[in-house]
Amino acid sequence: MKIEILAVGSELLTPAFTDTNSLYLTRRLNDLGWDVARKSIVGDDADDLAAFIRDAVARVDLLLIMGGLGPTEDDKTREACAEALGRKLVYREDLYAAIRERFRRWGRDLPPSNAKQAYVLDGAEVLENRNGTAPGLRLREGRCEIVLLPGPPQELEPMFEVAVWPKLRERGEGATGRRVLKITGMGESDVETLIAGLYPPSGGPLRLTVLSAPGRIELHVTEFSRVKDVSVFPGLEALSRELQNRLGDHVYSTTDEELEEVVGRVLRARRQTLACAESCTGGLLAGRITGVPGSSAYFVEGFVTYNNEAKSRSLGVPPDLIRTHGAVSAEVAEAMAAGARFKASADYSLAVTGIAGPDGATPEKPVGLVFTALAWADGAETQRNIFFGRREQVRFQSTQKALDMLRRRLLRPGGT
Amino acid sequence: MKIEILAVGSELLTPAFTDTNSLYLTRRLNDLGWDVARKSIVGDDADDLAAFIRDAVARVDLLLIMGGLGPTEDDKTREACAEALGRKLVYREDLYAAIRERFRRWGRDLPPSNAKQAYVLDGAEVLENRNGTAPGLRLREGRCEIVLLPGPPQELEPMFEVAVWPKLRERGEGATGRRVLKITGMGESDVETLIAGLYPPSGGPLRLTVLSAPGRIELHVTEFSRVKDVSVFPGLEALSRELQNRLGDHVYSTTDEELEEVVGRVLRARRQTLACAESCTGGLLAGRITGVPGSSAYFVEGFVTYNNEAKSRSLGVPPDLIRTHGAVSAEVAEAMAAGARFKASADYSLAVTGIAGPDGATPEKPVGLVFTALAWADGAETQRNIFFGRREQVRFQSTQKALDMLRRRLLRPGGT
Numbered sequence: 001m002k003i004e005i006l007a008v009g010s011e012l013l014t015p016a017f018t019d020t021n022s023l024y025l026t027r028r029l030n031d032l033g034w035d036v037a038r039k040s041i042v043g044d045d046a047d048d049l050a051a052f053i054r055d056a057v058a059r060v061d062l063l064l065i066m067g068g069l070g071p072t073e074d075d076k077t078r079e080a081c082a083e084a085l086g087r088k089l090v091y092r093e094d095l096y097a098a099i100r101e102r103f104r105r106w107g108r109d110l111p112p113s114n115a116k117q118a119y120v121l122d123g124a125e126v127l128e129n130r131n132g133t134a135p136g137l138r139l140r141e142g143r144c145e146i147v148l149l150p151g152p153p154q155e156l157e158p159m160f161e162v163a164v165w166p167k168l169r170e171r172g173e174g175a176t177g178r179r180v181l182k183i184t185g186m187g188e189s190d191v192e193t194l195i196a197g198l199y200p201p202s203g204g205p206l207r208l209t210v211l212s213a214p215g216r217i218e219l220h221v222t223e224f225s226r227v228k229d230v231s232v233f234p235g236l237e238a239l240s241r242e243l244q245n246r247l248g249d250h251v252y253s254t255t256d257e258e259l260e261e262v263v264g265r266v267l268r269a270r271r272q273t274l275a276c277a278e279s280c281t282g283g284l285l286a287g288r289i290t291g292v293p294g295s296s297a298y299f300v301e302g303f304v305t306y307n308n309e310a311k312s313r314s315l316g317v318p319p320d321l322i323r324t325h326g327a328v329s330a331e332v333a334e335a336m337a338a339g340a341r342f343k344a345s346a347d348y349s350l351a352v353t354g355i356a357g358p359d360g361a362t363p364e365k366p367v368g369l370v371f372t373a374l375a376w377a378d379g380a381e382t383q384r385n386i387f388f389g390r391r392e393q394v395r396f397q398s399t400q401k402a403l404d405m406l407r408r409r410l411l412r413p414g415g416t
Numbered sequence: 417m418k419i420e421i422l423a424v425g426s427e428l429l430t431p432a433f434t435d436t437n438s439l440y441l442t443r444r445l446n447d448l449g450w451d452v453a454r455k456s457i458v459g460d461d462a463d464d465l466a467a468f469i470r471d472a473v474a475r476v477d478l479l480l481i482m483g484g485l486g487p488t489e490d491d492k493t494r495e496a497c498a499e500a501l502g503r504k505l506v507y508r509e510d511l512y513a514a515i516r517e518r519f520r521r522w523g524r525d526l527p528p529s530n531a532k533q534a535y536v537l538d539g540a541e542v543l544e545n546r547n548g549t550a551p552g553l554r555l556r557e558g559r560c561e562i563v564l565l566p567g568p569p570q571e572l573e574p575m576f577e578v579a580v581w582p583k584l585r586e587r588g589e590g591a592t593g594r595r596v597l598k599i600t601g602m603g604e605s606d607v608e609t610l611i612a613g614l615y616p617p618s619g620g621p622l623r624l625t626v627l628s629a630p631g632r633i634e635l636h637v638t639e640f641s642r643v644k645d646v647s648v649f650p651g652l653e654a655l656s657r658e659l660q661n662r663l664g665d666h667v668y669s670t671t672d673e674e675l676e677e678v679v680g681r682v683l684r685a686r687r688q689t690l691a692c693a694e695s696c697t698g699g700l701l702a703g704r705i706t707g708v709p710g711s712s713a714y715f716v717e718g719f720v721t722y723n724n725e726a727k728s729r730s731l732g733v734p735p736d737l738i739r740t741h742g743a744v745s746a747e748v749a750e751a752m753a754a755g756a757r758f759k760a761s762a763d764y765s766l767a768v769t770g771i772a773g774p775d776g777a778t779p780e781k782p783v784g785l786v787f788t789a790l791a792w793a794d795g796a797e798t799q800r801n802i803f804f805g806r807r808e809q810v811r812f813q814s815t816q817k818a819l820d821m822l823r824r825r826l827l828r829p830g831g832t
Contacts, residue, residue, distance in 0.1 A: 011625050013452045015443035016596075016636060018434050027431035036429045037464060041455040048453060055471065074618060180432075202490060209427045220432055276720075282706025283699035286720040290698025293774055293807060295722075301730065302720030304692075304702040310717040310760065314730070344726065358709055391709060 001173060002037050002060045003029060006052065008068035008077050009151060010043035021066050021149075021156055028165055033174030033224055044068065049080035057085070057144040062168075067151030069134035071113040077148060078137075081121055085141050089119040095126065099133045124148075127163040131155045136163065174226045177233030179240045181219040182253040184404050188212040194246045195219070198239065206235045208243075214389045215397035219243055252407055259403040260288045260295075266410045267298040267348075274406070275344035277303040277315055277336040279327065279353040280370060285399040301344040305336065315339030326365065328353050330382040333371035341375045348409075349375045350402040354385075356394045370398045374405045381405065417589060418453050418476040419445060422468065424484035424493050425567060426459035437482050437572055444581055449590030449640055460484065465496035473501070473560040478584075483567030485550035487529040493564060494553075497537055501557050505535040511542065515549050540564075543579040547571045552579065590642045593649030595656045597635040598669040600820050604628040610662045611635070614655065622651045624659075630805045631813035635659055668823055675819040676704045676711075682826045683714040683764075690822070691760035693719040693731055693752040695743065695769040696786060701815040717760040721752065731755030742781065744769050746798040749787035757791045764825075765791045766818040770801075772810045786814045790821045797821065 005026070007019045019041060026036050037060065042052050049068070056063050068077030082089050096118035103110040117134050120126060127136030127147075132155040137148040147164055149156045183191060191210065200206035205225065211218040221243070223236035244251050252262055267274055276285050286302030289295055305311040308327055312319050317335040325331040333353050341349030354370025361367045368387045373380060383405060387397040421442070423435045435457060442452050453476065458468050465484075472479050484493030498505050512534035519526040533550050536542055543552030543563075548571040553564040563580055565572045599607060607626065616622035621641065627634040637659070639652035660667050668678055683690055692701050702718030705711055719730050724743055727733040733751040741747040749769050757765030770786025777783045784803045789796060799821060803813040 010451075011627070011636075013442065013455060014625070014636065014638075015439045015446065016627060016634070018436070018439070020434070023431045023434065026429065030431065035426075035459070037459065037461075038468070039429060039457040043451070043453065045453075051475075052454070059467075209430070211427075211432060218432070220427075220430065222430075278699075280706075281703070282711070282715075283694075283702025283704075283718050283720065284706075286699025287697070287703045288699075290696075290700075290720070290722060291808065291811070295698070296776075299698070299722050301722055301726040302699050302718075303730075304699065304706070304718030304720065306702075306706060306712055306715050306717055314717065314719075314759070343730070360712075392707065395707070 001034055001062060001171075003034055003062045003064070004038045004040065004056055004060045005036055006056070006063065006065045007039070007041045007151075008044065008049060008065060009041075010045075010074070012041045012067070013043050021151070021153055024153070024157060025064055025066075025160065028160065029168075030176040030178065030222070032169055032172035033176050033226070033228075034172075044074045044076050046076045046080045046083065049076060050084040053081055053084035053146075057141045057146065060144055063144055063146045064149065065146065066149040066156055069117070069136075069148060069150050071111065071116050071133070073113075075116070078116075078119060078121065081137075081146070081148065085121070085139075087139075088122040090122050092118050092120050092126070095120065095135060102133055121148075127159055129155055130158055130162075138164070172228050174224060174228060175230050177223045177225065177230075177236045179221045179236055179254060180256055181221070181240065181243055181247070181251050182257075183217040183219065183247060183250045184215060184252055184259065184400050185250050186217070186247075188217055191217050191219075191247065195243055198242055198246070200235075200239065206239060208239065214387070214393045215400035249408065249411065252404065258288075259400060259407060260292050263403055263406050263410060264289070264292045264295055264298060266407075268294070271298075272347040273298050273300050273344075275300050275302065275340045275346035275349045276402070277305060277311075277340035277349065277351040279305060279311070279336070280356040281352045281395050281398050281402075282306060284395055285350060285352060285402055288399055288403070300346045301340070303336075303340050303343070311336060311339075315343065328355055328365050328369060328371065330371050330373070330384060333373035334375070334380050334382050337373040337375035337380060347377065348406060350406055351375070352398050352402050354387075354394070354398060356391045356398075358391060368394050370394065370401070372398065372402045372405060374402070374409060376409065381409075417450055417478060417587075419450055419478045419480070420454045420456065420472055420476045421452055422472070422479065422481045423455070423457045423567075424460065424465060424481060425457075426461075426490070428457045428483070429459050437567070437569055440569070440573060441480055441482075441576065444576065445584075446592040446594070446638070448584055448588035449592050449642070449644075450588075460490045460492055462492045462496050462499065465492060466500040469497055469500035469562075473557045473562065476560055479560055479562045480565065481562065482565040482572055485533070485552070485564060485566050487527065487532050487549070489529075491532070494532075494535060494537065497553075497562070497564065501537070501555075503555075504538040506538050508534050508536050508542070511536065511551060518549055543575055545571055545575055546578075547574055554580070585644075588644050590640060590644060591646050593639045593641065593646075593652045595637045595652055595670060596672055597637070597656065597659055597663070597667050598672075598674075599633040599635065599663060599666045600631060600668055600675065600816050601666050602633070602663075604633055607633050607635075607663065607666075611659055614658060614662070616651075616655065622655060624655065630803070630809045631816040665824065665827065668820065674704075675816060675823060676708050679819055679822045679826060680705070680708045680711055680714060682823075684710070687714075688763040689714050689716050689760075691716050691718065691756045691762035691765045692818070693721060693756035693765065693767040695721060695727070695752070696772040697768045697811050697814050697818075698722060700811055701766060701768060701818055704815055704819070716762045717756070719752075719756050719759070727752060731759065744771055744781050744785060744787065746787050746789070746800060749789035750791070750796050750798050753789040753791035753796060763793065764822060766822055767791075768814050768818050770803075770810070770814060772807045772814075774807060784810050786810065786817070788814065788818045788821060790818070790825060792825065797825075
């Protein structure tokens with residue numbers, strides 16, 4: 001089954017927009033064992049669109065088209081389809097009544113332009129839009145099934161789930177299993193060296209892809225099975241296990257959790273609490289920790305002590321210590337962690353101080369130098385890091401490192 | 417000039433990846449007055465790729481292809497091009513030597529697979545890759561110029577800037593001006609009502625696009641000029657001015673600044689300082705403020721007082737006030753702002769307390785109820801907000817609202 005996705009809209013061809021609908025559709029098609037062969041974006045040009053559709057119906061079995069079903073004159077998908085396939089657009093009184101009714105419920109008059117949405121490609125089935133005025137359409141042209149979906153995700157996703165996916169599922173040719181191993185604390189080339197030889201042969205059912213970003217590497221393992229609706233993928237299981245063996249505790253998640261979710265889950269289960277003190281990350285670490293629903297069960301307080309006075313006043317870091325070692329030092333990082341732990345009466349505390357850049361560097365302390373610290377009931381540890389990248393990348397990697405220090409401590413054998 | 421961009425790679429057809437290279441290329445082509453007619457993504461399938469290239473060279477003047485130039489057997493762009501265009505791949509001893517030299521400098525042996533990168537399409541010009549081993553290629557096929565670029569952004573961007581853009585510029589047909597008006601504090605439909613009638617006629621040189629997300633609306637105005645290298649766009653200026661007249665102080669930026677940059681710029685110029693106190697945003701507000709380089713000049717301290725004890729202990733919010741009104745109340749928001757301002761000895765202080773969800777709601781206090789407060793030397797104000805969306809959307813809108821309260825206060829006529 002050859003499948004393509006087409007997104008329609010000139011705004012999608014500007015530097016400001018990315019298409020996320022296709023990621024969602026791809027995931028749901030993968031669930032049925034299908035890959036997407038090609039994704040395209042075409043602007044609101046009726047000729048370009050018609051040319052694309054004419055070519056595509058000759059080369060694919062399923063063409064999902066999204067966008068361009070709205071009421072404005074820029075919305076040309078229906079018209080281009082009609083042109084490409086040599087079909088008429090047929091006025092449907094019942095659709096018009098439904099759109100009018102929807103506007104009535106909104107307490108608004110129906111603008112004349114919306115009448116356009118009551119026109120349907122001859123021979124097409126109408127897909128109800130429960131969250132907007134643009135109906136979807138499904139039709140067949142030779143070997144190709146064409147589905148027209150509205151562009152807004154809140155309209156596209158429910159329509160796809162209700163009217164499209166269940167029918168595709170009946171024709172499904174298998175299933176694709178997926179596992180993501182998330183790694184931190186090592187570089188991409190070290191990961192590649194450790195997993196060398198584990199890449200499955202290309203063209204087979206198993207696939208392994210490495211996705212690398214500063215502070216985080218992901219290994220994406222997928223397995224295609226010819227059996228529909230299976231939920232166990234033995235090859236994927238075996239490969240994931242072997243990858244985990246090789247990478248050890250650098251793998252912080254195999255279940256799509258982020259680091260803050262991993263540590264949050266453990267803290268919650270142990271009824272332990274956490275505080276943090278931040279300088280260069282400026283609140284991002286606390287922001288990540290509190291991004292987890294229910295984090296109030298274990299997160300007590302964060303201190304964003306951005307200047308030296310705040311570090312002394314709010315965390316009790318001795319001014320002398322700052323004078324002697326500088327605010328960006330292992331000594332101050334540890335004192336910040338200890339101070340936050342004490343002030344908040346928490347079981348654990350994380351601290352970050354560093355130079356995120358672009359300014360603030362000295363010959364001894366370059367941009368990217370960050371000290372991370374962890375304090376607990378009877379101890380503390382500090383780490384000196386050099387992170388590369390822009391300000392936001394240095395800041396993200398700093399939060400990643402701090403959370404990973406806590407994770408490793410929490411998961412120590414016999415740790416409490 | 418008809419231009420298309422093709423990204424090559426099966427990983428780009430999975431649910432985890434988005435293509436950002438094409439946004440960069442689009443922006444640079446727009447700078448020369450050109451639009452992109454179509455963007456496509458094709459996997460590492462030699463037949464699919466060759467078919468795409470064969471069709472594309474017949475319909476466009478410029479085809480930018482990125483990715484698939486690496487050393488692995490999945491990298492098939494060169495071979496597919498050769499197949500599609502009926503050209504040979506020619507071994508180039510000088511390229512091989514350059515690649516070997518690069519590996520030598522890295523202190524590594526040249527893997528045999530990299531020899532592949534020394535093969536060049538017959539008749540193609542080689543584009544030097546200063547940041548990787550895959551050379552780029554440029555060739556002409558009939559009316560179509562084809563440029564093959566490496567996929568990694570840190571290789572693609574410098575190669576494009578050095579070897580591709582300057583030559584395109586000579587052929588440039590004009591220039592495209594761009595202005596983004598950023599708006600907060602009103603909904604999309606209110607914006608649409610206010611700017612009704614200002615949409616320029618479609619097909620003309622001026623374009624207006626509305627991009628809407630929770631807490632932020634952007635109006636993108638572009639103007640195409642037939643004059644090369646112009647930097648003044650009268651139509652764009654006039655339309656932007658008129659949009660600003662209609663939208664008034666809801667427009668917080670016309671120069672691509674974010675809210676935290678706008679308030680940071682004013683605070684810095686006035687040598688005033690800022691503190692903040694956060695509950696439901698949990699550090700994100702401080703994180704945004706400190707995301708601005710140089711923010712240490714005005715940002716003093718942030719208090720992430722996630723539980724009630726922390727609000728009383730660190731900010732001096734009376735426990736009685738919390739008991740009487742609840743932690744999510746205008747009274748507590750104002751006390752948090754006043755407390756943070758006092759503790760940090762800052763000129764201004766922002767505070768946020770609310771229910772970000774999904775848990776924590778009560779019949780009186782639904783998910784999305786957020787109080788934002790601003791305190792200054794001789795006054796304070798509080799705002800009651802109901803934000804829609806998921807946890808992260810509620811949190812983002814809360815930071816947006818708090819920053820906008822500060823912006824509006826700072827920009828009051830006669831305000832100091």
